[in-house]
Amino acid sequence: MLALFYIFIGIAIGVSFWQITRILNLRGVIATDEDNAKQGKYSLVFMAFLYAMMVYCLIFMNVLMLPESASIEGEHDDNLFNITFWLIGIVQFVMQFIIFYFTFKYKGNKNRKAKFYADSHKLEVIWTVTPAIVLAFLIGYGLWQWNDVMDLSDDKDAIVIEVYSQQFRWDARYAGDDNTLGLGNVNYIDINKLNTMGVDMSDPNSQDDKQVTELYLPKGRKIHFKFRSQDVLHSAYMPHFRAQMNCVPGMVTEFGFTPKFTTEEMRLNLEVIEKTNGINKIRMAKGEDPYEFDYLLLCNKICGASHYNMQMKITVVEQDEYDKWIAKRPTLASVIK
Amino acid sequence: MSDHHHKETFVTKYIFSQDHKMISKQFLVTGMFMGIIGVLMSMLFRMQIAWPEQSFSIFEAFLGPHQTDGIMNPDIYLALVTIHGTIMVFFVLTAGLSGTFSNLLIPLQIGARDMASGFLNMISYWLFFVSSVVMVISLFVEAGPASAGWTIYPPLSALPQAIPGSGAGMTLWLVSMAIFIASSLIGSLNYIVTVLNLRTKGMKMTRLPLTMWAFFVTAIIGVVSFPVLLSAALLLIFDRSFGTSFYLSDIFISGEVLHYQGGSPVLFEHLFWFLGHPEVYIVLLPALGITSEIISTHSRKPIFGYRAMIGSILAIAFLSTIVWGHHMFISGMNPFLGSVFTFTTLLIAIPSAVKAFNYITTLWKGNLQLNPAMLFSIGLVSTFVTGGLTGLVLGDSALDINIHDTYFVVAHFHLVMGVSAIFGMYAGVYHWFPKMYGRMMNKTLGYWHFWITIVCAYGVFWPMHFIGLAGLPRRYYTNTNFPMFDDLLQINVVITIFALVGGIAQIIFIANFFISIYRGQKATQNPWNSNTLEWTTPVEHIHGNWPGMIPEVHRWPYDYSKRVDPNDDNSDYLHGKDFVLQTTPLLENEEVS
Ligand code: HEM
Ligand SMILES: [Cu+2]
Ligand SMILES: [Cu+2]
Numbered sequence: 001m002l003a004l005f006y007i008f009i010g011i012a013i014g015v016s017f018w019q020i021t022r023i024l025n026l027r028g029v030i031a032t033d034e035d036n037a038k039q040g041k042y043s044l045v046f047m048a049f050l051y052a053m054m055v056y057c058l059i060f061m062n063v064l065m066l067p068e069s070a071s072i073e074g075e076h077d078d079n080l081f082n083i084t085f086w087l088i089g090i091v092q093f094v095m096q097f098i099i100f101y102f103t104f105k106y107k108g109n110k111n112r113k114a115k116f117y118a119d120s121h122k123l124e125v126i127w128t129v130t131p132a133i134v135l136a137f138l139i140g141y142g143l144w145q146w147n148d149v150m151d152l153s154d155d156k157d158a159i160v161i162e163v164y165s166q167q168f169r170w171d172a173r174y175a176g177d178d179n180t181l182g183l184g185n186v187n188y189i190d191i192n193k194l195n196t197m198g199v200d201m202s203d204p205n206s207q208d209d210k211q212v213t214e215l216y217l218p219k220g221r222k223i224h225f226k227f228r229s230q231d232v233l234h235s236a237y238m239p240h241f242r243a244q245m246n247c248v249p250g251m252v253t254e255f256g257f258t259p260k261f262t263t264e265e266m267r268l269n270l271e272v273i274e275k276t277n278g279i280n281k282i283r284m285a286k287g288e289d290p291y292e293f294d295y296l297l298l299c300n301k302i303c304g305a306s307h308y309n310m311q312m313k314i315t316v317v318e319q320d321e322y323d324k325w326i327a328k329r330p331t332l333a334s335v336i337k
Numbered sequence: 338m339s340d341h342h343h344k345e346t347f348v349t350k351y352i353f354s355q356d357h358k359m360i361s362k363q364f365l366v367t368g369m370f371m372g373i374i375g376v377l378m379s380m381l382f383r384m385q386i387a388w389p390e391q392s393f394s395i396f397e398a399f400l401g402p403h404q405t406d407g408i409m410n411p412d413i414y415l416a417l418v419t420i421h422g423t424i425m426v427f428f429v430l431t432a433g434l435s436g437t438f439s440n441l442l443i444p445l446q447i448g449a450r451d452m453a454s455g456f457l458n459m460i461s462y463w464l465f466f467v468s469s470v471v472m473v474i475s476l477f478v479e480a481g482p483a484s485a486g487w488t489i490y491p492p493l494s495a496l497p498q499a500i501p502g503s504g505a506g507m508t509l510w511l512v513s514m515a516i517f518i519a520s521s522l523i524g525s526l527n528y529i530v531t532v533l534n535l536r537t538k539g540m541k542m543t544r545l546p547l548t549m550w551a552f553f554v555t556a557i558i559g560v561v562s563f564p565v566l567l568s569a570a571l572l573l574i575f576d577r578s579f580g581t582s583f584y585l586s587d588i589f590i591s592g593e594v595l596h597y598q599g600g601s602p603v604l605f606e607h608l609f610w611f612l613g614h615p616e617v618y619i620v621l622l623p624a625l626g627i628t629s630e631i632i633s634t635h636s637r638k639p640i641f642g643y644r645a646m647i648g649s650i651l652a653i654a655f656l657s658t659i660v661w662g663h664h665m666f667i668s669g670m671n672p673f674l675g676s677v678f679t680f681t682t683l684l685i686a687i688p689s690a691v692k693a694f695n696y697i698t699t700l701w702k703g704n705l706q707l708n709p710a711m712l713f714s715i716g717l718v719s720t721f722v723t724g725g726l727t728g729l730v731l732g733d734s735a736l737d738i739n740i741h742d743t744y745f746v747v748a749h750f751h752l753v754m755g756v757s758a759i760f761g762m763y764a765g766v767y768h769w770f771p772k773m774y775g776r777m778m779n780k781t782l783g784y785w786h787f788w789i790t791i792v793c794a795y796g797v798f799w800p801m802h803f804i805g806l807a808g809l810p811r812r813y814y815t816n817t818n819f820p821m822f823d824d825l826l827q828i829n830v831v832i833t834i835f836a837l838v839g840g841i842a843q844i845i846f847i848a849n850f851f852i853s854i855y856r857g858q859k860a861t862q863n864p865w866n867s868n869t870l871e872w873t874t875p876v877e878h879i880h881g882n883w884p885g886m887i888p889e890v891h892r893w894p895y896d897y898s899k900r901v902d903p904n905d906d907n908s909d910y911l912h913g914k915d916f917v918l919q920t921t922p923l924l925e926n927e928e929v930s
Contacts, residue, residue, distance in 0.1 A: 008834050008837070008838055009837060009838070009841065011838075012789075012837075012838045012841045012842055013841060013844075015785070028779065028780050028781060029777035029778065029779065029780055029857070029858050029864075030706075030708065030777070030780065030864060030865075031706050031707050031708045031711075031780060035707060035708075035780065035784075036705065036706065036707045039707035039712065039784065040705075040707065042784075042788060043707075043715075046788065046791065046792070049792065049795075050795060053795065053796070053799055053800075054799065057799060057800055057802075057803050061800070061803040061807075061828070064803065064804075064807045064824055064825060064828075065803070065806050065807055066739075066806065066807060066808050074739075076735070077735055077736060077738070077739060080733070080735060080736060081730070081736055084729055084730055084733065084736065085730070087729075088726035088727065088729055088730070091722075091726060092722065092723060092726050095693070095697070095722045096719060096722065096723070098697055099697060099700075099715060099718055099719050099722070100715075100719070102697065102700040102701060102703075102705075103700065103705060103707070103715055106636075106700060106701070106702060106703045106704065106705050107705050107707060108637070108703075108704040108705045108706045108707070109704075112704045113704065113898060113906065113910075113915070114636060114637040114638045114702065114703045114704040114897065114898040114915065115638065115701075115702035115703075115898070115906055116638070116639065116897075116898050116899050116900055116903060116906070117638065117639070117641065117698070117701075117702065118639040118640075118641065118642075118643065118895065119641065119642055119643070119644070119645075120641075120642075123642075123694075123698065124642055124645045124691070127690060127691055127694040128687060128691055131686060131687050131690040132687055135683045135684070135686055135687065135729075138683060138729065138733060139679060139680055139683050139733075142679055142683075142733035142734065142735045142736065143676050143679060143680070143734075143735075145735040146672065146675060146676060146679065146733075146734045146735040147672070147676065149735060149738070150672035150675070151672075166589075167499065167590070185587060186587045186588065186589035186594050187587075187594055189589050189594070191592070198589065230587075230588065230589045230590070231492065231496075231499060231588055231589060231590040232491075232492045232493040232496070232499050232590075233490055233492070233493065233602055235667070235741075235742065237742075237808075237810065239739060239808035240808075242738060242739045243738065243739070244667050244738050244739060244741060244742075245667050245669065246667055246668050246669050248601070248602055248603060248668070248669045249492060249585070249586060249587055249588050249602065250585070250586025250587040250588075250599075250600065250601060250602075251586075251601060251603070251669060253669035275824065278824045279820060279821070279823045279824045282823050282824060282826070282827075283820065283823060288820075291820035291821070291823070293821075296819070296821065298808075298810060298819070299810075300741070300742045300743070300810040301490075301742060302415065302485065302486045302490075302493065302812045303493060303499075304493065304499050304500045305410075305411040305412045305415070305500060305814075306411065307415070307812060307813065307814070308411065308812075308813035308814040308815055308816070308818065309818045311818070311819065
C-alpha cells in the first residue's frame with residue numbers, strides 16, 4: 001500500500017509539472033465548442049466513477065457497519081435510519097445523474113440556443129411542497145423516537161448506574177440494593193482513601209454503592225445511566241446500543257436503554273461473525289491475536305492527548321449471572337475507610 | 338470619495354490601499370496562503386491516520402519538537418486538526434471567500450465607485466492580516482498550538498493541565514480570533530451599508546445579481562452572530578486568566594480540586610454554536626451566490642426562479658440562527674430543546690432543496706459553456722446535494738445520538754460546506770480573474786485542476802461516511818487500540834491517498850494563478866459575455882471604477898438568450914445577441930421577468 005502511495009504521489013507531481021510547463025505554449029482561455037464536447041464527455045465519465053464508487057461502498061462496506069441494535073430502544077433508530085437512508089440514497093442517485101447528465105446533454109455549441117426559461121410558479125411550488133411533506137414524516141417519526149428514548153421518568157425499576165469519566169479512563173458505580181446513588185462531588189475525592197469518584201460517604205445511600213471498572217448489564221432490564229466527569233468534557237459512546245451522552249463536569253447527564261442480546265448471543269449474530277472474521281483475517285496477516293466481539297464504551301468528545309484510548313468493556317449477561325456478579329462486588333463502605 | 342485623483346505611492350497603492358479592488362486581491366492572496374497551511378496540515382494528519390505511528394521524514398521536517406524520530410505525537414495530532422479546522426473555516430472560507438468577492442464585486446455589481454468607507458475597508462483587511470499572523474505565530478509556541486478542536490470547548494480549552502495546547506497556544510488562538518472577529522464585523526458593516534446606500538440609479542434590490550443578495554445577507558448573518566462568539570471568547574479569557582467561573586465547575590485535575598464553582602460548559606456550547614452554525618452559512622451563501630451567477634452566465638440562461646432564490650437565501654439566513662442546538666443534542670441539554678432544534682433543522686432543508694432544484698433547472702436546455710468556472714459551479718451543486726442529504730440524518734436528533742462526533746459528521750460537513758464552498762471560491766476565481774488582474778487564466782490547467790479535485794474530494798469524503806457509520810469517532814490520533822476498527826484501516830489508507838493527491842494537485846491551481854497574473858492572455862472587457870455591471874468597467878483598474886458617469890441600470894441581470902418573442906424559442910435574440918447588459922434600456926412593451 002505504501003508503495004502504491006508513493007507511486008500516486010509521484011504521478012501527481014509529475015502531471016503537475018508536465019502541465020505547468022505546457023502552459024507556456026497553451027494560451028487557450030475560453031471554452032470552445034470542442035472543449036464543451038470534451039468536458040461534456042468527461043462529465044459522463046466522472047458520473048460513471050461516482051456511481052461505481054457509491055455502489056461499491058454501499059455494497060462492500062456493508063459488512064463493516066455496526067451490527068443490528070443491541071438495545072430495544074435502538075430498534076426504532078435502525079428503522080428510522082434505514083428509511084432515511086433509502087430515501088436520501090434514491091434522491092442522491094437521481095440528482096447526481098441529472099446534474100452530470102445535463103452537463104453532457106446541454107453542452108454548448110454554436111448552433112444551440114438556450115431556452116429562455118426564467119420562472120415557473122408551478123415547479124417552485126412542487127419542489128417546496130414535496131420536501132416539506134417528506135420532511136414532515138421524518139420529523140414526526142424522529143421526534144416520536146427521540147422522546148421515547150430520552151424519557152426516563154417511567155422506569156421505576158430500572159437499574160441505576162453511574163458512569164464516571166476522567167482523563168483518560170472510565171469507572172462505574174452501581175447503586176446497590178437501594179438502587180439509589182449516593183451523592184458525589186469532586187471535593188470528596190481522596191485518592192489515599194481510594195475514594196476516586198468523589199462519593200460523599202456521609203450519605204447513607206452511598207454505603208451500598210459498588211465501584212467497578214467494567215460494566216455488566218443484565219439482558220432485558222432497563223438501565224438508567226447517570227454520567228459525571230471530573231475534569232473535561234467526555235462523551236460516553238456505546239455504538240452497539242445506539243447510545244451516547246456527554247459527560248459534563250459540574251452536572252449529571254442521563255441516558256437509558258434496555259440490552260437486548262447478551263454478549264454471547266451477539267457473538268453468534270451473523271453480521272457480527274462476518275465482521276469478526278474479516279477483522280481476524282487482517283489481524284492474522286499481521287501476526288496479531290484474534291479478536292473477539294465485545295460491547296464497548298468509547299470516549300467520543302475530544303478530551304486530551306489520550307482521547308483515542310479511553311474505553312471500557314461492557315458485558316451483557318442473563319439476569320441470574322448478573323445477580324451473581326453484582327453480589328460479589330464489594331460495597332463502597334467496605335472499600336473506602 | 339475617490340473621484341479626485343490622489344497621488345499614489347507604492348505604499349498607498351499596494352499596501353495600505355483603500356481601493357476595494359486591491360483590498361480584494363489582498364484578501365485572496367492571504368486566504369490562499371492560509372489555505373496552503375490548512376491543506377498541508379490535513380495531509381499530515383491524514384498520513385498519521387493511514388499509517389499510524391509510522392515514522393516519516395516529512396514529520397521530522399514539519400513537526401519540530403512535536404515528533405519523536407519522525408513519529409507524530411498525539412498532542413500535535415489534535416493541534417493539527419484544530420488549526421486545520423480553524424484556518425479552513427475562518428481564514429480561508431470566511432475572510433478568503435467573503436473578503437475577496439464581497440470587496441471585489443459589491444461596488445462593481447451595484448454600480449458604486451468604492452465601498453462606503455474605503456478606510457474601514459483597509460482596516461478590515463489589516464486586522465485580518467494581523468489575526469493571520471498571530472494564528473501562524475501560535476503554531477510555534479513551545480507547548481504547541483491550540484488543540485481543543487476548532488470548537489474549543491472548555492474545560493479542555495481552559496486548562497493547560499488538561500492539554501498543553503491550552504496554554505500560550507490557546508491564548509494566541511483567542512487573541513487571533515478576537516482580532517479576526519473585529520475585522521469581519523467592520524467588513525460586514527461596510528458591505529451592508531454599501532449595498533443599501535450606494536446602488537446606482539435603477540439598481541433596485543430586485544435587480545441585484547444573486548451574488549449581491551448572497552453577500553448582503555451573509556454580512557447580516559455575520560453581524561448578528563460574530564459578536565456572540567466574541568463574547569463567548571471573552572468569557573473564556575476571563576475564566577482562563579482572571580479566575581471567573583462562567584464555564585467551569587467542580588473540576589479535579591492533576592491531583593487537586595480547582596476553585597471554579599457554578600459555571601457550565603454547556604453555556605459555552607450554546608454561545609459557540611450560536612455563531613458556529615450561522616458560520617457554515619456565512620461560508621456557504623457567498624459560494625452559492627457566486628454559483629448562481631456563474632451557472633446562469635455560462636448556461637446562457639436566466640437563473641431559474643430568481644425570486645425563489647432570494648426567498649430561500651432569506652429563509653436560510655433566518656433559520657440558520659435558530660438551529661444551533663443540533664450540534665448539542667447529546668450535550669446534556671433538555672431533550673425538549675432537542676425536539677425544537679430537530680424541527681427547525683429539518684425545515685432548513687426546504688429552502689436548500691429549492692436552491693438545488695433551481696440550479697438544475699437552470700442547466701436544463703441551456704447552452705452550457707463548460708469553462709473551469711462553470712465546472713466548479715456544477716461540482717458545487719453536486720457536493721452540496723451529497724452533503725446536504727446526509728444532513729437529514731444528522732439533523733434528526735434520534736439518529737444523531739449514534740453518529741454524533743463520528744467520521745460521518747466529518748464527511749457531511751466537508752462535502753456540504755467545505756468542498757462546496759471551496760468549489761464556489763475556485764469558480765469565482767476562474768470567473769473573475771480577468772476582472773481582478775486584467776488577464777485570463779489558462780483553461781487546460783483549469784480542467785485538470787477541476788477533475789482531479791472533484792475525484793479526490795469524493796474519494797476522500799464518500800467512503801468517510803461509512804467508517805463513521807461503523808462507529809469510528811473523529812479526533813482519534815490512531816484507531817489501533819480498538820480491534821473493532823481494524824477492518825477500517827484499508828479504507829483510511831485509500832482516503833489518505835486521495836487526500837494527498839488532491840492536496841498536491843492544488844499546485845496546478847496555484848501555478849496557473851500566479852503565472853497568469855504575469856503571463857496570462859490579456860483579457861477583453863467582457864470575456865464571458867455577461868450582463869452584470871462589473872463588465873462595463875475598463876480592464877485596467879482605475880479609481881472610481883468607471884471613467885465617466887456610473888451607468889444606469891434598466892433591467893435585471895439575467896436576460897440571457899432572451900428572444901424577441903419570449904414565448905417562441907425560435908425567434909431571434911433580443912438585440913441580436915444572447916445577452917443583454919443590465920445597462921441596456923428596456924424596449925417598449927418588453928416583458929420583464
Ligand atoms: C484538503 C482537503 C481536506 C481534507 C483531506 C480534510 C480532512 C479532514 C479530516 C480527516 C478531519 C477530521 C480529523 C479528525 O476528526 O480526527 C478534518 C477536520 C476538519 N476539517 Fe478538514 N479536510 C480538508 C479540507 C477542509 C475544508 C475545505 C474545510 C472547510 C470547511 C475543512 C474544515 C474542517 C473542520 C472544521 C474540521 C474539524 C476540526 C476539528 O475537529 O476541530 N477541511 N478535516
Ligand atoms: Cu475522554
Ligand atoms: Cu450546524
